[in-house]
Amino acid sequence: MRLERRTYVPLYLVVIAPLAAIITALLLAAGLIAAAGVNPLTAYGEMLTGALGSRLSITEMLTRATPLILTGLAAAVAFRARLWNIGGEGQFFVGALITAWIGHSLGVPGWIGIPILMLAGMAAGAALLAGPAFLRLRFGVDEVVTTLLLNFIVILFVGLMIEGPMRDPMAFGWPSSVPVSGEYRLPDLIPRTRLHIGLLFAIAAAGVVWLILARTVFGAETRAAGLNASAAAFAGVSLPRTIMGVALLSGALAGLAGSVEVMGVTAGVTTTMSPGFGYAGIVVAMLAALHPAGVVAAAVFVATVFVGADAMSRATGVPSFIADVIVALCLLTMIVALLFTTYRVRR
Amino acid sequence: MSDAIDLLLNTSLWASVLRIATPLIFGVLGALLCERSGVLNLGIEGIMTMGAMSGWLAVYLGAPLLVGLMIAALCGAVMGLLHAMLTVPLGLSQHVSGLGITLFASALAYYLYRLLVEVGDLPPTIEPFQPLDVPGVSDIPILGPILFSQALPTYLALFAVAVMAYVLARTPLGLAIRMTGENPHAVEAQGLNPIRIRIGAVVVGSALMAVGGAFLTTTAFNSFFPGMVQGRGWICIALVVFASWRPGKALIGAVLFAFFDAYQLRLQTAIEGVPYQLFLMAPYVLSIVALVLVARRAEVPAALMAPYRRGER
Numbered sequence: 001m002r003l004e005r006r007t008y009v010p011l012y013l014v015v016i017a018p019l020a021a022i023i024t025a026l027l028l029a030a031g032l033i034a035a036a037g038v039n040p041l042t043a044y045g046e047m048l049t050g051a052l053g054s055r056l057s058i059t060e061m062l063t064r065a066t067p068l069i070l071t072g073l074a075a076a077v078a079f080r081a082r083l084w085n086i087g088g089e090g091q092f093f094v095g096a097l098i099t100a101w102i103g104h105s106l107g108v109p110g111w112i113g114i115p116i117l118m119l120a121g122m123a124a125g126a127a128l129l130a131g132p133a134f135l136r137l138r139f140g141v142d143e144v145v146t147t148l149l150l151n152f153i154v155i156l157f158v159g160l161m162i163e164g165p166m167r168d169p170m171a172f173g174w175p176s177s178v179p180v181s182g183e184y185r186l187p188d189l190i191p192r193t194r195l196h197i198g199l200l201f202a203i204a205a206a207g208v209v210w211l212i213l214a215r216t217v218f219g220a221e222t223r224a225a226g227l228n229a230s231a232a233a234f235a236g237v238s239l240p241r242t243i244m245g246v247a248l249l250s251g252a253l254a255g256l257a258g259s260v261e262v263m264g265v266t267a268g269v270t271t272t273m274s275p276g277f278g279y280a281g282i283v284v285a286m287l288a289a290l291h292p293a294g295v296v297a298a299a300v301f302v303a304t305v306f307v308g309a310d311a312m313s314r315a316t317g318v319p320s321f322i323a324d325v326i327v328a329l330c331l332l333t334m335i336v337a338l339l340f341t342t343y344r345v346r347r
Numbered sequence: 348m349s350d351a352i353d354l355l356l357n358t359s360l361w362a363s364v365l366r367i368a369t370p371l372i373f374g375v376l377g378a379l380l381c382e383r384s385g386v387l388n389l390g391i392e393g394i395m396t397m398g399a400m401s402g403w404l405a406v407y408l409g410a411p412l413l414v415g416l417m418i419a420a421l422c423g424a425v426m427g428l429l430h431a432m433l434t435v436p437l438g439l440s441q442h443v444s445g446l447g448i449t450l451f452a453s454a455l456a457y458y459l460y461r462l463l464v465e466v467g468d469l470p471p472t473i474e475p476f477q478p479l480d481v482p483g484v485s486d487i488p489i490l491g492p493i494l495f496s497q498a499l500p501t502y503l504a505l506f507a508v509a510v511m512a513y514v515l516a517r518t519p520l521g522l523a524i525r526m527t528g529e530n531p532h533a534v535e536a537q538g539l540n541p542i543r544i545r546i547g548a549v550v551v552g553s554a555l556m557a558v559g560g561a562f563l564t565t566t567a568f569n570s571f572f573p574g575m576v577q578g579r580g581w582i583c584i585a586l587v588v589f590a591s592w593r594p595g596k597a598l599i600g601a602v603l604f605a606f607f608d609a610y611q612l613r614l615q616t617a618i619e620g621v622p623y624q625l626f627l628m629a630p631y632v633l634s635i636v637a638l639v640l641v642a643r644r645a646e647v648p649a650a651l652m653a654p655y656r657r658g659e660r
Contacts, residue, residue, distance in 0.1 A: 003437075003438070079443075086446065135635075135639060139642045139643060140645070141639055142588070144389065145585045145588075145635075149578065149581060149582070149631040149632075152577075152628075153631045153632060156627050157624065159624050160622045160625065164622060279450065282446060283450070286447075319458050319462055321454055322458055324450065324453075324457070324458075325458050327450070328447060328455075329451060331447040331450060332448075335439050335440070335447065336437070336439070
């Protein structure tokens with residue numbers, strides 16, 4: 001058996017591959033659900049109704065999808081240029097932290113304050129990834145390890161801030177930061193739900209990222225750097241500039257995710273506010289085959305699994321960790337599926 | 348400040364260094380073996396979690412402690428085989444596959460733990476490995492308790508360093524593994540199969556990582572809980588670079604690192620008024636600093652992360 005690069009990729013494969021990957025992952029996870037003594041069909045039924053069965057559950061799912069779209073975009077942008085940004089979680093938290101910090105005492109009206117806070121979150125995320133990008137460009141330090149270790153450092157720093165300078169005295173000893181003031185809370189998209197207009201910002205961000213990647217010189221240079229760095233450099237692309245630009249964009253997107261989550265959902269920062277949005281963003285990006293439009297769909301899928309699995313766990317007793325198992329399996333089956341869109345198998 | 352120096356003279360600090368280093372020694376040896384054959388294994392954090400859970404679970408269900416370590420190694424090997432199949436014959440991105448393995452292995456470990464173990468208010472416990480005095484030498488003042496009063500897995504870790512150093516440097520097998528990481532085409536020209544060598548190295552390396560994880564639940568602690576690996580896997584990846592892919596230096600790196608870790612733990616109680624999170628950050632900051640210091644001189648295996656396909660250059 002050998003693999004042969006396809007000269008062209010038929011459209012039906014591009015559509016079928018992700019679906020086949022997801023179905024395979026669900027079949028594999030069905031075995032684990034059955035091991036818990038629960039009929040997988042019942043379990044998946046509960047999962048579906050738990051995430052999509054009512055107006056409330058759909059809004060909860062979309063609330064969960066909002067930061068995932070942004071962290072997914074962050075991973076997609078970076079991975080396209082082969083910048084292995086695994087620090088989405090840390091960038092999410094610095095974005096959230098700076099938003100809560102400034103948003104508590106900023107003395108301007110909401111319509112100007114909200115954009116300022118979002119920009120601050122983006123700047124913080126971008127700055128956090130600029131460090132590892134600089135270390136890679138200047139010293140050749142692998143960014144996988146540095147971005148990952150920064151996640152741990154940032155979360156400890158968040159803990160330090162919310163137990164010290166940013167501690168909320170009204171939180172009854174529960175470690176949380178002071179909340180952002182009311183005028184900077186994002187308005188609800190649908191009244192009496194948690195769904196806020198951050199969802200629209202996230203979708204708009206996907207559009208902007210798509211435009212940047214598909215229609216600008218920077219986007220073309222990014223793609224060239226990702227496909228073949230030495231050829232790109234030969235063709236006159238400045239790799240350091242491109243990589244740094246990608247880092248700033250990727251970090252800004254993940255930072256924005258944290259900022260929007262604070263203004264839209266949590267108001268203050270806690271060390272537990274993210275159930276791994278940064279890491280799940282990597283899966284979202286892979287499921288989307290690194291395409292910005294696909295990111296929105298993939299984020300909705302991953303959010304469905306997460307929100308649905310909680311409901312399924314309550315109804316059937318299957319441990320809710322099954323959500324992480326399904327999502328991780330999707331990542332693994334997806335990279336195999338993508339292989340078959342770029343290669344064909346010859347005997 | 349004088350407290351900080353007094354701490355350095357404390358035997359218990361030095362005795363804890365080897366103990367803290369043990370999971371790192373296993374992890375860094377495993378990662379080093381994978382990378383020497385040309386495969387980056389970012390699955391390490393998940394594989395260690397899987398090892399911690401499966402080793403603990405086996406003992407909890409009645410297996411002897413040593414069998415627990417073997418079960419952990421087996422589970423790690425299976426995860427390694429998955430990573431190897433995806434990255435070696437299929438040639439998929441080693442970064443993405445490794446991250447996928449980490450997410451999958453840790454999620455699966457937590458899921459199986461919740462499924463198979465009744466967890467009440469407190470996590471259930473097992474009887475862990477006890478310190479083992481080496482007859483004759485454990486009574487030596489100062490050195491005895493530091494070096495010769497450790498638990499069995501710590502001695503195993505030191506033994507593994509010696510074996511790995513010998514095999515890589517002095518045996519035909521070691522030469523083949525190192526060559527596969529430098530130039531797989533040359534290996535093939537020698538009539539060897541670089542694909543098999545890579546798969547074998549990743550499987551054995553992953554088994555070692557899992558034993559490192561199992562140390563946490565069978566020796567350092569006596570229970571399993573989510574998040575217990577706490578980035579040790581990623582630190583091992585950094586230590587491999589620090590060790591410039593040599594087992595002897597890997598041991599030194601792990602011990603140095605463990606020393607700083609043990610020291611910051613004790614400084615936390617000695618120095619008041621400094622937030623404890625600053626001390627906890629130290630190991631991660633230190634790993635980054637170490638990476639920067641050695642990155643320029645690093646002798647990376649030339650074919651690391653380059654998928655090998657027969658007849659394709």
